[in-house]
Amino acid sequence: MLDRLRDPWSDSRAELMLGAVSLLVCASVIGMVVFVFARAWPVFEHNGLSWLGPGGSLKTQLANMQATSVNPPASAYHLRAWPIIYGTLLTTGIAVVLGVAIAVLSSIFIVELAPARLRRVAIPVIRLLASVPSVIYGLIAILVLVPFVGNHLITASQKTSVQSSVELTGEGLLVVAVTLTVMITPIMIALICEALAAAPRSWREGAVALGLNPLRAMLAVTLRAIRPAIVAAAVLATARALGEAVMISMASGASFFTPNLSHGAPIFLYEPLRTLASTIIDFSEGIGAPALDSTLYAFAALLLLSAFVLSIGGYLIKLPLRKYQVRA
């Protein structure tokens, strides 16, 4: 009888319980996707897919939505969100491209070039960089980098040359892209270092035996062999960069302006912008108004969709690379 008290559960009952809990987790995730898309539906209903394109001033459209309360007219749902989609693509693209380059170089440094003492220091340091909260990155960006760019990098003549369309204060694309790069690089370094360490040594030793120097052997052989891991790291980093709301909201100048390439190289980098995620967090107080509500959910649905597309795309890219047998 005491046995029954000590181990009261039978195998089948325990399995059902545990399976039920797992299904609960699945159900909440599926529920999340369903809820977000359901709340976003009114925007698609009134605008079709053209809300992703340009047209009109996004600022007035959102202000319009905020002004209407219950039962808004159909005209309140009018939305053309291209400025923030463009901002998202710009910041994410620059950050991921720079980040992959820096991450690959740093991983080669950590795995191959660093002396043992330096490696023991570098690994916890990278892990620390990855776990710093984004609000601290945002604080440093807005209190250190923005004044630096505003006072020392932007010249008065540059400010006056674009004064008619936008005011350059240092908050803008440059600060956001640099900080975002620093934020996503440590995630990639962790994955790439793991893959570099797991790549077969014999391949590299064969290259060295054929006369390549060690660094070139690593670049020519090991780096090509871990391409699936680099793809996986890039996908993870892009997902993180897309979803970054707080840091960008703090340091980007919070303006619906689209950085204009025709203004020339340095000025274009200083112009303020907004991304999908930072717009959601900036307008989060207005969630009561139904039109603004479904607009914000539409932005969130777009973010969710891009996360799905990214992971599927990453999987498809890794498919032909499977023959190298290095797991990512």
Add this chain to the structure above:
Amino acid sequence: MSAFVPELQASPPPTSKRGRRSSLWTWRWSDRLVLLCAWTAGLGLCAIAAAIVIYMGYRGIEYLTPSLLVTRPAISTSQAQTGGILDPLIGTLLLTVIGIALAFPLAVASAIWVAEYGHGGRARQTLARIVESSIEIVAGTPDIVLALFGVAIFQLGILAPLSFRAEGGGVYGRSFIAAGAMMSLIALPPLFVATRDGLRAVPAHMREAAFALGKTRIATIRRVLLPSVRSNIATGVTLSVSRIIGDTAIVVLLLGKTLHIETQGSTPVASLLRGTGSSLTSYVYDNSPAGEGAAPQKAYAAAFVLLLFVLGLNLLVDRIGRSQAQSTGMSGVGGVV
């Protein structure tokens, strides 16, 4: 045996002996450039990390006084009277406790099911794949999307007791329990992955020995496997905690942004859970130039406390990983999630 006569070469052949690099002068220029870039990248990242920690430390020590940690914040126009960060600190701790309390059973139970019962038959394997994919989806979702999901759920009528209902029937939808529930979604993936990988790493002979002695499957899990993955679970909990305390978007959307912790109603614990407040992260966000207040000193102080927490948690993960490697000879599940 014929003697092998090496030909005269212009440069000495590169050696592949570990520790003795081939002479740099035999390398091509592009290789030397890559070497320089790799060193710059590596040292540059270490320098950036050191700069962040040292700068935040400098500012934090400049602005943080011990009294700030125990004084409640106050609204005032003059800097000297805006009080301390006690309420945000309590808010962060409360959110962490709620988040981990909700996430721990869910994550560990799902991980046990996937690792132990998830094979044998097509149906089980498909279900296991679905569970793992769902957790991956949650891990890859941005935190504002999770926050918006929380707003959508907690404004439904049935969940009105979890925040409060205003006159006119609208559910407020913001409370500690709402934010804590979403925090548990954030905390779920690291805990799940750590537990599942720990269970997978347990060698099969341990299970087989338990079965041979007549234990049922659930008894082996409870008495043999779970104790042996204790340090993996500890690592997972620490990683989850550091994700929870660093999250801002969920707090900004779901916690009601009142400066003090406000309770709703009169039942002792439930009133706190239904109440609103702030956390360290939302306090920093509000006091920075991007939020309402222009109080960078308080923002620096709160950010420094936050950074200390994160550093402490990182050290804890290191310590756990090292003690596990010593005790079992296997390296633990480390790495960044």
